[in-house]
Amino acid sequence: MTMPVYDYAGKKAVVTGGSSGIGKAIAERLRDAGAAVQVWDLSEPTFDGVTFAAVDVSKPDMVTAAAKGLDGVDLLVNSAGFTGPSEPLVDLDPAMWRRVVDVNLIGVYEVCRNLVPIMQRQGNGKGTGRIVNIASLAGKEGTPNASAYSAAKAGVIGLTKSLGKELAQTDIRVNSLAPAAVDSPILAQMSPDHVQIMIDKSPMKRLGTVDEVAEMVLWMLSDACTFSTGAAFDLSGGRATY
Template identity: 40%
Template sequence: MEITSSKIASERHNVCREFDGQIAIVTGAASGIGLAIAKKLLVEGAHVALLDFNEKGLQQEFESYGEQTLRIGLDITNEAQVQEAVADVVARFSKVDILVNCVGITGVTNLKSHEVSTENLQKVFDVNFMSCFYTSKAVIPSMLAQKYGRILHIASIAGKEGNAGMLAYSASKAAVIGLTKVQGKEYAEDGITVNALAPAVIRTPLVDAMPEVQVKYMTDKIPMKRCGTLDEAADLAAYIISQKNSFTTGFTFDLSGGRATY
């Protein structure tokens, strides 16, 4: 079943070409926000390396794009596999202009902190935070060599405010925001911008898998009283990683329907 909306599908026939000639890597590209962003980049002319544990899902979603994509199944929590994947991208396309880190899991939710499993918390940090560190560490040398790059880490409003019952997720996304601030400062003079995007509730398979009580808790906090859409996430992400966004780095963009006011 197609996860992205008809808007992104129709744009394939009305090409904007914002990213002509650029090479992007998108993690978590087989579903949800990663899938939506990857397809938007493809529509707008980029060649995209698609990274996901779900290799079958990548093949199903992107087979029709042919040589415009490189589909790589891997364990994003394995640094050696990430380094090998990025090396394959550079060997295939000669450079990396864009990195978008969308992979993420919530872990077990609707638990108070003393009930959280240490093992589960570590797993969530490995997927949500360490993957951002591994991928950015691997692509930045290529970006430094060309004095240009755009990195976007998908964080969460939970990383700013903390969601009760979601310690592992909230803390890992707060760490992603911290990583963004540090990297944004470190590479500000090198033509590389590093930003984060903090959505509130976006209707994705990740959200659909949560207990309804948890989703209601989060949605009730949104002044617009609705979930965000994949189109809204992809459109904002596309601006953040475009050449137009040249003077903002180390910043966390909100996509929260009014929930975040700082």
Template identity: 40%
Template sequence: MPTIARPDFAGRVAVVTGGNRGIGLETARLLARGGARLSLWARDTLRLEAAATELADMTEVHIVQADVGDEQAVQAAARAAIDHFGQVDILVNNAGTLGPRAPVGTYLASDFEAVLRINLMGTFHCCSALVPHMSARGYGRIVNVASVAGKDGNPFVSGYAASKAAQIALTKSLGKEVATTGVLVNAVTPSASPTDIFGELDEDRKRALLANVPMARFVAPEEVAQMIGWLCSEACSFSTGATFDISGGRATF
């Protein structure tokens, strides 16, 4: 990958949900290299502890075992992060789930709701917990990790696609809502990346995932993190409520 200028996050505190693996962990690494202190929220305590151990060589790391789909757990995590650091400046809503693969008609309503609970309600809960704090301080950067599936859909994962489309809509609405407060809210829409969310991929599944990607490859988590990093930085100063595509040409809107 080409050498890219490192954003300066000195003095900033960042919350990264799902920051213990995949795109979330790569984003946490980038933020740490830039000088941010980190609060990582996730359900898997062992992976949280492993991520914290790795990142502790670069910055101060605070971890919270939390399910973002649980409003009370998120409110408690936000209080814990603010109590620990005294502030939160950056929120990366990365925690997510793919859910089952099934056609509508056999896709269970309970499974559909479970995906919305994490991907959409989780983002809403985290924003609800931290936006008032950021607005009161007059500064904030929020990045919602959506998906190209939220733009043009994917077959057999209707819950995931619907949740990501709603996440994009929430980004647009909230970005306009807080536009004069110093808090900027944006989304990124990656195409498929080789992370745990997809599990083990056989060759047929890989071909299906890449069939609509003109660049004919997966996007690396590091590439997505670079885009997120700019959106988390002070260099991003006049973009809010926007959706930033990183899909290798699959979506051009």
């Protein structure tokens, strides 16, 4: 199998939610490709070669403080998130519904609000950088018993489209990735029946892997991604219908 080789030497990256799951796989791949990676998460990474800032992305003061500690940023991956329990909308506790939206959508807003200005000052003031927001196929389809998560991820896709257009005349590209169900720790937050439904919907009849997500993200962060911005890329094993 032929795999692309990326060189991110000299690049500074921030990966939210980078201590586990999809974010961890992305952080490790960027590190291995030479980037200086800082993980923003609630728990410290258990792997070497990255720096760490304890950040709850839904807390504006924590995001702003971490941003002030950066010496530039070239690559941003918004991967922090959680699904919440698998319950019908009318049964889900309203505080939990809001928490899911706060982390998955408001968190992306807060991080972009703080880091985009840093990117805009780069490149002799013309703006340089790459942003990838991890959305979900739930944001396109709307998953039953996951109304908060589906709504938040739909918001991430909309935010990405808007911000991509705002920055289109700079060299900052903003795209989102909408994976179907991926074999990662976040699945433990869902009921087994809910996970099986997602597998059954897949034409490939399997979960995606975190490495498959990371591989796609590394291309989206690369200098090869030049004419795509504000896009929502699918990574669905054939499940996506639009």
